[in-house]
Amino acid sequence: MTHRIAFPLFCSLLGVIGMAQPPTELAPTNPGFDEGVQGWALVKPENASHDAAIGRTAAGSVKLSAEDQFHPYVAQSIRDLHGGAAYTLSVWARGVPGGQAEVALKIEYYNAAGENTRGQYSNAITLDSDQWQQITLEAVADPDTNRAALLLRLMSAGEAWFDDVTFAMTKEPAPVTTNPVRVAVEAGQATTVRADVRLRDAWDGQQPQAAISNADGAVIPGATAEAVAGENGLVKVTAEAPALPAGDYLLKLTFGPNSGTLKLFACELRKPANLTDSGTLLVGGEPFFPIGVYHVSQSEYQMLAEHGFNAVQGGNPTALEDFGKLLDEGLRTGIMIDVPFYTGGKVAANLPNSLEKIAAFRDHPAVLNWKIIDEPDLRPDVIDEVAGAYRAMRAADDAHPVLLTIASPSHFPYCVNFCDMLQVDPYPLPRNPLTQVSDTVRAAKAVLRPWQHLTAVLQCGWVMDRDRPANQPTYDQALCMVHLALINGARGIFWYSMHDPGWDLSKTPLWERIKELNSETARLGQLVITGEPLPPVTVDNNDIQAAAWELDGRTQVLVTNPTPEPRVATFTLLQGVKGCELLRGDGEVEMVGGAVKVSLPGYGCATMGVR
Known part of the structure; x- marks a missing residue:
């Protein structure tokens, strides 16, 4: 499970500039902080300040400091970007000798409607000296992008200084780019596909040619497309696709000498035997309400069962013998196993071993489900492998549901086409209202088929700050989140996390009442899955x-x-x-x-x- 922090939208930040061509470098306002923090928004101001004495090339930088896990940042908005282009944000940063401050960059892309369409982080860098080091982040803009927010962020307690910010287009847009870049269609049915298209050159009004090809490159006849001018220089395309068998396809749109492709994934969903028509899990033929937890060891199954858990996200040892022992321990202790098949963050590369395990253990009574991957919406390297993995796993086992965990509600409509179970993981604390849980669950429920199962992954914490939890709910907050999830359609609850670096749930205040919390959750769950x-x-x-x-x-x-x-x-x-x-x-x-x-x-x- 990826740790995520939600940010406010930057609809009114300062630092508006124009982009000239052919130069690709865009100069942010006050990039070297020579004019204090003019042009930069400070979040939160008490943790961000101008340091006139420290600078890399000249005196002056911005200093971020924190004693807790608030993660302060400074941000600036850049306008008049080109959709489909790649942009690189670069900054120099330093810490203090012996320090452990972690910093990262983020680019958030926005469209003309003010919608945050994409956000991408750099890797976190630990600053343990007063030597300046450069951090860079490249991110491709969506076709409808016209603005970006640039964030310089402290990711931990400590002190960090930033200076000499640059932002540049490092790759021009492709001649034809589409938004979305991938679409799910229902197998066996003719489909209308709509997309916003950005042309690098001005559109001359010529209608596009459309062609669909399968994974082997063979052209599927019958595709057509029409285009009309849209707002902000976009071209709106409506394509008609013929009925396609389940599989992966490319829709090629050609405008004169240039073309671009949109990925089509024809899905064929069918209810597995271990789900009811209303999305309740069945275990041994009986309704089952999962109460689970992430990041546990096999040796803890007994303890977890004694504290009211009945499920875990298990491990995924490569060897079949070791995998079988894990399932056997689950059976012995009464713990059902959510089986994760994404070792190393991989999908297709793991698929042969995953299918071998399904074939060997699909009749094991401790298997709850097979999980393709956690948060593919945040993993652009594997998201296009999910559809094929779903088809293969369902072909290998028609009883156990296949699971995805999805982070962003904007990806729910697409991703629900390649899973039987959906987990959503809203983590509101410490800054957002608890209604983030209900909003997220409601958004997922709205796009699921009636038989698809929905579990809410709630936060029980994973960050320690000076020997106290930094993002753990109180008992009342935790129970409130359970109610919000169930009221809005969830039929299972998991908690994140039992263990994380420096974190052990059993040594935190909430653990003292975890048995009580799970007992209440079980009572509520029975009402939800057995009541009308x-x-x-x-x-x-x-x-x-x-x-x-x-x-x-x-x-x-x-x-x-x-x-x-x-x-x-x-x-x-x-x-x-x-x-x-x-x-x-x-x-x-x-x-x-x-x-x-x-x-x-x-x-x-x-x-x-x-x-």
Whole structure:
């Protein structure tokens, strides 16, 4: 699981410049910090300052410092970029002798609508001396890009100085570039494909030629395309693709002497035997609500089971004998195994070994699912291998679902075409509201087929700061996140992480109540997977979230307040309300006319019985 930090959009940053051609270098405003921090936005200001005494080529630099994990940064916006071009951000940085400050660069691309379409980090660099070293990052802009935000960021506690920033186009756009670059289509059905196209040369109005070829290069007849002028110099293309068998294809769009390609992946989804029509996992033919955790060792399975976990993301030893022992330990301890097949961050390279394991162990009772990879949306080197891996794994096993974990909601509509189970991993703390969980789960649920399973991966922390957790929720926050996930459609909960560098969950405050948390989660999970969901609950306070199920002839409503302050709301059900009682949790409930009035403390949760 990749650690990610969410950033605000930079719609009004200073530093607007024009781009002249043929020169490719773009001079940011005040690149050497000779004029203080003019032209740069500071986040947060108390952790960023101008240092007039220290500089690389002349006195003056920007200093970032932090005693915690806030990760301050400075940023500037550059306008009038060319979509499809590659740009390189470069800066010089230094630390202090013996220091361990980690720094990184980031380029965020935006389109004319202000949407952040792409963000890319450099590798983190540790600054352990006062010698200046250069850091660079190259990132290709999307075809509709017209602006970028440049971020210089401190990734850890410590001190770092930045100076002499440059930003340049290092590769011109291809003659024809498309957005999106890949599209999923349903196998066996003719499909309309729409794309924004950026032409390096001005469009003369000539209509494009379209051709589709398969993985062997053979042309599939029947493709056509039409183009119209769009905004901001884009050409809007509508292509008609014939029915395609499941497989990988290229759609070639030719404008005069130039052409570009768009990748087509024809998907053929079908429900595996171990999922119900409503997306509930089946284990031994019975409904199963997973409560799992990442980054565990095989020796901890027994301890985890004793603390209320029933699943883990397991290991992936290459040898079949060792892999079998891992599954056997899961069976012995009652732990189901989410099997990760992405050792080394690879997909296609691992596929022969993955298929060998599926063939050998698809009947093992401890297998919960097969996982292609974690967050392929953040791995451009392997994302195009996912579709083929899904087809191969499903062909090898028609019972166990195949899983993807996806980080960015913008990638949900594409990626859900190549998995039976989807994990989403919203991590709001320490800076974002807990509703990041509900927003992410709701976005995923909206594009999943009814039978596809959805699990929310929630944060239990992974960063220590001076012997205390830096991003661990309190018990109340953790339980609130569980409620937010289930209210909005999740049918499983995993936690990140048991272990990370310098991190051991069992030695943190939340572990003291983890058994209690898992017990509550199991109770809620049983309601979700065995109850009958009722029509949406009408709530008069947008801060409060609620959903209702009927179980054993009784209506139960889950309700939560994801804000830190107390909230009061009234809610009604479509079938009406005659009475209510608090079955479990915080706050107070009472009948007010034909509605239920509920008062909840900050991060409060409740289960109510309604008749």
